[in-house]
Amino acid sequence: MSSQVFKLRAGVCEYDPESKICTPVPCQGEIEVKPNEEEEMGFWDFQWRPVEKPVGKELSTVSLILIPGETLWIPVSSCKNGRIFALVFSSNERYLFWLQEKNPASLKLNELNDKERKLYDQMSKVLNVDEDVEMKD
Numbered sequence: 001m002s003s004q005v006f007k008l009r010a011g012v013c014e015y016d017p018e019s020k021i022c023t024p025v026p027c028q029g030e031i032e033v034k035p036n037e038e039e040e041m042g043f044w045d046f047q048w049r050p051v052e053k054p055v056g057k058e059l060s061t062v063s064l065i066l067i068p069g070e071t072l073w074i075p076v077s078s079c080k081n082g083r084i085f086a087l088v089f090s091s092n093e094r095y096l097f098w099l100q101e102k103n104p105a106s107l108k109l110n111e112l113n114d115k116e117r118k119l120y121d122q123m124s125k126v127l128n129v130d131e132d133v134e135m136k137d
Contacts, residue, residue, distance in 0.1 A: 005034040008119050013096035024098040027054035042068050044126055073123040081109050
């Protein structure tokens with residue numbers, strides 16, 4: 001297995017299941033994905049951590065174990081004014097993240113830049129996903 005570590009600037013989102021609205025929390029954060037100690041099992045560690053303290057809100061680090069074939073990193077295609085991804089587990093547990101890298105002026109708000117596309121491809125490879133999957137809501 002690769003000893004590669006992926007990092008990306010991203011924030012967390014709050015999701016209201018009734019309205020199906022995802023709201024980004026205004027806080028800078030970082031995602032880090034790296035091989036788990038149980039390397040032979042093919043597991044990966046996923047961690048999101050805030051890099052600043054938001055006003056009036058306490059955010060905790062999100063630490064998860066990614067299991068290839070049991071976890072998906074899915075772009076939320078219904079978002080037109082930003083780039084949101086859902087980390088979805090086979091148990092249907094999900095976490096939503098908004099990508100915070102600045103886009104060149106030539107890209108729309110919801111288009112992935114080169115760094116984000118590379119991370120998406122790396123995550124798909126790590127999680128053994130063969131084709132693009134999109135989340136509608």
